[in-house]
């Protein structure tokens with residue numbers, strides 16, 4: 251698959267831009283986070299038992315009741331006195347139990363490279379996926395040893411359709427940004443699960459809140475985490491251009507149970523005001539190379555210094571913090587760049603020419619303090 255085994259080198263292009271990297275190297279890793287009791291284990295069980303043809307290594311905090319699902323076909327291969335244990339399942343999945351963040355377990359797993367095509371990492375219910383995502387995200391400056399063997403494919407967040415709204419409400423009410431909102435903010439794919447327990451109106455209302463927090467992630471409505479594995483894995487969320495999907499999607503391939511789609515409006519550039527966390531989606535016109543340079547510097551200042559360029563001190567709004575950003579920029583010569591950012595790490599990489607040319611670029615920032623001043627400051631880059 252990979253052209254060669256060398257550690258990928260990001261080639262500097264002009265001052266700040268990197269040329270397109272080789273397609274993802276290493277084993278792709280997907281992080282699963284989610285609200286307590288939302289259905290993470292249910293999703294994993296499904297993946298561990300279905301015949302999907304993928305050899306997936308699943309790393310979970312504990313096997314718990316998941317281990318008995320295919321007991322007849324499991325070989326326990328205990329790996330030393332550490333917390334790791336491996337189970338090999340009939341459908342090709344490899345299951346690994348961990349008790350901590352599992353870096354050691356993942357390193358051990360990597361020694362079995364070739365035994366699997368994809369790694370799924372389940373986080374505990376209260377974990378913020380951001381730091382874990384940063385750890386695995388390919389980035390020249392931050393790549394750890396593991397970062398060279400593993401490429402981050404995406405972050406899935408499972409939200410409880412029944413209790414999720416309440417959890418988010420409680421998060422809004424607290425002074426700091428709570429974990430449930432951080433999980434939504436950091437997600438590339440959201441499963442709104444347990445929709446059988448609530449009314450269609452409630453599903454729509456919760457979808458709207460999720461969309462407000464994270465306009466860039468597809469939201470699938472699921473029952474018992476029923477969704478095609480291909481929708482979750484191999485999404486290349488950290489290298490592919492973001493799509494800014496419409497507001498309502500289904501987990502089922504055949505959505506014959508036609509919910510009433512509430513496509514209120516396609517995501518116009520909008521600012522969603524939530525107390526805890528907000529997102530800012532801005533349309534970006536075709537840019538000159540010089541404007542892209544300025545935009546790069548703008549993003550760097552916001553992500554690294556938590557302030558707008560030109561601001562010496564933060565005015566009395568909420569602190570400016572960006573947890574996740576994505577964007578697609580089109581230059582006036584047609585060349586496209588993809589922006590990806592997790593917390594203070596970001597990269598603007600030239601997109602391969604496989605893309606169709608979109609009408610215009612877009613950028614979405616997810617975090618706190620993203621008020622109208624932020625939009626204005628951003629739009630000044632191409633206004634003048």
Ligand SMILES: Nc1nc2c(ncn2[C@@H]2O[C@H](COP(=O)(O)OP(=O)(O)OP(=O)(O)O)[C@@H](O)[C@H]2O)c(=O)[nH]1
Nearest residue numbers: 285286287288289290291292375443444473474475
């Ligand atoms: N009615 C209904 N129940 C569900 C659905 N999905 C999962 N459940 C049930 O909800 C409970 C919690 O699901 P889990 O998959 O264990 O949730 P989890 O996110 O792994 O939970 P924690 O690891 O404790 O955070 C279980 O009893 C599941 O059987 C669903 O779509 N509808």
